[in-house]
Amino acid sequence: xxxxxxxxLLKLVTVRTSLFFALAAAGFxxxxxxIQAATAGGEFMGxxxxxxxxxxxxxxxxxxxxxxxxxxxxxxxxxLRHHTIVSTLLVDASRIRVITAKTIATLLAGAGLGAIAVAxxxxxxxxxxxxTGTSLSVEIVDVVAAGAGTIGGAALGAVFGLGIGGVVRNQxxxxxxxxxxxxxxxxxxxxxLPDVGPWLPSALVTVLAEAQTGGPIGLAAAAITLAGxxxxxxxxxxxxxxxxxxx
Amino acid sequence: MTVxxxxxxxxxxxxxxxxxxxxxxxxxxxxxxxxxPNGSGKSTTMRALLGLITPTDGTATLDGHxxxxxxxxxxxxxxxxxxxxxxxxxxxRDHLRILATSARLSRGxxxxxxxxxxxxxAADRNAGGYSLGMRQRLGLAAALLGDPQVLILDEPANxxxxxxxxxxxxxxxxxxxxxxTVLVSSHLLAEMALIAEDVVVIRDGRLVTHDRVTAITAAAxxxxxxxxxxxxxxxxxxxxxxxxxLTPAEDDQLxxxxxxxxxxxxxxxxxxxxxxELTPRAASLEDAFLxxxx
Ligand SMILES: Nc1ncnc2c1ncn2[C@@H]1O[C@H](COP(=O)(O)OP(=O)(O)OP(=O)(O)O)[C@@H](O)[C@H]1O
Ligand SMILES: [Mg+2]
Numbered sequence: 001x002x003x004x005x006x007x008x009l010l011k012l013v014t015v016r017t018s019l020f021f022a023l024a025a026a027g028f029x030x031x032x033x034x035i036q037a038a039t040a041g042g043e044f045m046g047x048x049x050x051x052x053x054x055x056x057x058x059x060x061x062x063x064x065x066x067x068x069x070x071x072x073x074x075x076x077x078x079x080l081r082h083h084t085i086v087s088t089l090l091v092d093a094s095r096i097r098v099i100t101a102k103t104i105a106t107l108l109a110g111a112g113l114g115a116i117a118v119a120x121x122x123x124x125x126x127x128x129x130x131x132t133g134t135s136l137s138v139e140i141v142d143v144v145a146a147g148a149g150t151i152g153g154a155a156l157g158a159v160f161g162l163g164i165g166g167v168v169r170n171q172x173x174x175x176x177x178x179x180x181x182x183x184x185x186x187x188x189x190x191x192x193l194p195d196v197g198p199w200l201p202s203a204l205v206t207v208l209a210e211a212q213t214g215g216p217i218g219l220a221a222a223a224i225t226l227a228g229x230x231x232x233x234x235x236x237x238x239x240x241x242x243x244x245x246x247x
Numbered sequence: 248m249t250v251x252x253x254x255x256x257x258x259x260x261x262x263x264x265x266x267x268x269x270x271x272x273x274x275x276x277x278x279x280x281x282x283x284p285n286g287s288g289k290s291t292t293m294r295a296l297l298g299l300i301t302p303t304d305g306t307a308t309l310d311g312h313x314x315x316x317x318x319x320x321x322x323x324x325x326x327x328x329x330x331x332x333x334x335x336x337x338x339x340r341d342h343l344r345i346l347a348t349s350a351r352l353s354r355g356x357x358x359x360x361x362x363x364x365x366x367x368x369a370a371d372r373n374a375g376g377y378s379l380g381m382r383q384r385l386g387l388a389a390a391l392l393g394d395p396q397v398l399i400l401d402e403p404a405n406x407x408x409x410x411x412x413x414x415x416x417x418x419x420x421x422x423x424x425x426x427x428t429v430l431v432s433s434h435l436l437a438e439m440a441l442i443a444e445d446v447v448v449i450r451d452g453r454l455v456t457h458d459r460v461t462a463i464t465a466a467a468x469x470x471x472x473x474x475x476x477x478x479x480x481x482x483x484x485x486x487x488x489x490x491x492x493l494t495p496a497e498d499d500q501l502x503x504x505x506x507x508x509x510x511x512x513x514x515x516x517x518x519x520x521x522x523x524e525l526t527p528r529a530a531s532l533e534d535a536f537l538x539x540x541x
Contacts, residue, residue, distance in 0.1 A: 007349035014341035015334055083332040086299065087342075087389055091321040091350045093298050093314055245260075245300040 001101060004092055008105035011084075012075060018109065021071045025064050025117045032060040033124040037132075048129070054138040057125040059146055062209035064117035065153035066182065066202060068110040072161030073178050075106060076237070077171035085246055099166070099238040103159055110158025114151035122147070142211060145219075149208035152223060157205055159230040166237020169244075201229055248275040249323070249397050249428045251296060255305035258291050258452075265291040267452035268305070273430050273445075275396075278423045280443030280460070281432040284540050288452035289432040290328065290401050296430075297326050297399060309397060321350035325390035326399040331382065335375025339366055339385045342374060343392065350393055360388040365414075379406035387415070398422055398429045404438055416442045440464075440532035450540045460532060467538050469530030471502040472511055475523040485518045486511065499523070 041047040168174035190197030207222035251273035258266040266288040273279045294300045295307040298314035343357045361367045364384040448455040476482045492504040508527045
């Protein structure tokens with residue numbers, strides 16, 4: 001099993017897509033950080049010395065889990081699109097083992113993506129505070145919780161994306177489905193059914209990435225529910241692959 | 248020593264019957280050619296053997312085991328199905344490293360197969376930029392990675408240059424001579440006649456024939472003994488008497504079928520007929536193939 005996981009990780013690091021996603025996550029966080037720092041103390045944000053403002057700077061990494069969902073989706077569908085799944089199944093005939101190895105590799109890669117975003121937000125915020133001579137007022141434990149939530153959310157998000165990709169199979173359709181789910185269906189459901197909205201994937205990811213406490217859903221419930229989504233879609237992907245004709 | 252067994256294999260894709268109650272066995276020690284017109288079900292049969300598609304009915308097994316039940320398939324079976332199954336943005340070497348890692352083979356083995364297929368210089372370039380022949384070589388490198396005892400190759404000679412075709416021929420024969428089981432599909436029939444000893448011919452997903460290449464070409468209509476004699480009509484009468492099938496050809500030639508060359512010679516001597524030519528001519532595999540599949 002370890003060999004298969006290493007093989008799957010090697011697949012991810014030997015194409016540019018992963019580098020692109022890592023750069024996109026880092027770049028996105030850096031950009032939002034810069035904008036927030038520039039507008040701090042203005043109309044929409046409190047001064048940099050406020051704990052709330054500093055917290056908001058650290059939370060810029062929260063975009064990583066959403067990027068990770070698309071990343072996971074692309075990883076598995078690219079294998080189907082380029083038919084490399086054929087050579088994969090020729091060296092390991094157990095499809096369950098293949099999808100399990102893929103899931104673990106994607107979980108690790110998603111966590112890596114989250115870690116990059118968190119690192120950029122921490123280093124970036126640190127630099128901003130240093131340059132402006134502002135002292136740290138946010139609770140460290142808050143920052144750690146949000147960082148851990150972001151990394152965990154990105155790991156689970158990537159696996160959720162993998163599951164959707166494995167079920168839909170067509171790359172363009174799968175990525176389209178993920179985007180429509182996050183950008184259209186979730187906001188729609190949230191506005192129509194306010195009780196259901198908080199239980200949808202992006203809302204759960206936000207709870208984790210922002211280490212929200214005191215909301216309708218606790219951290220543990222959010223993590224468990226998100227893991228449940230990831231598990232359900234991955235089992236769906238495994239069943240699909242198990243019975244599919246690979247041509 | 249592995250025997251491949253296709254047993255009453257049927258595969259339907261919706262309304263299309265790709266393979267229809269097909270049965271044959273492939274034995275070790277010889278190269279078996281797998282022939283059939285486009286869409287006759289060769290690739291589908293190979294995919295069933297490799298566990299990539301689930302048969303609608305029947306089985307395709309290796310020594311009685313389904314491919315999907317093999318523990319270390321890369322070490323037992325090397326297969327190549329299509330030349331395009333690579334990520335265009337990944338180098339040939341990385342493609343092989345990924346497979347080698349999964350099969351717990353060393354990086355050294357990757358370098359070895361790259362050398363064997365002559366791809367060492369291009370190994371670090373992205374596979375998307377490879378020519379057809381280079382992609383074919385990369386596919387062959389992947390098949391050879393685990394030094395398997397079974398080779399299942401779908402049109403491996405496609406796109407190879409003449410040196411490559413000769414190299415492939417030697418490679419397949421070498422593997423067969425070591426006791427490997429080799430099943431190769433191809434549309435290059437002249438090449439197949441040189442490589443394969445056994446041939447399986449299918450049409451519309453059904454078996455047409457499974458025999459030695461020599462037997463198939465000898466049985467084809469194009470096979471005949473060319474005889475030339477200034478006394479053609481006397482010879483014709485004498486040969487008809489011993490059961491020959493005759494077709495007069497240009498000049499003073501006769502095409503003789505149904506009896507062998509020594510019989511023709513003996514009859515001519517007994518009758519005192521002068522012969523200017525006595526040449527057994529085998530039909531080409533191509534002639535035989537066209538006859539069998541039309
Ligand atoms: N995945 C698929 N879905 C639907 N039909 C298929 C599929 N794969 C093969 N077929 C059909 O099955 C039949 C046999 O195809 P197959 O690819 O096995 O033929 P082949 O002998 O390999 O042909 P060629 O010489 O052109 O490679 C064809 O009619 C083909 O259209
Ligand atoms: Mg084919």
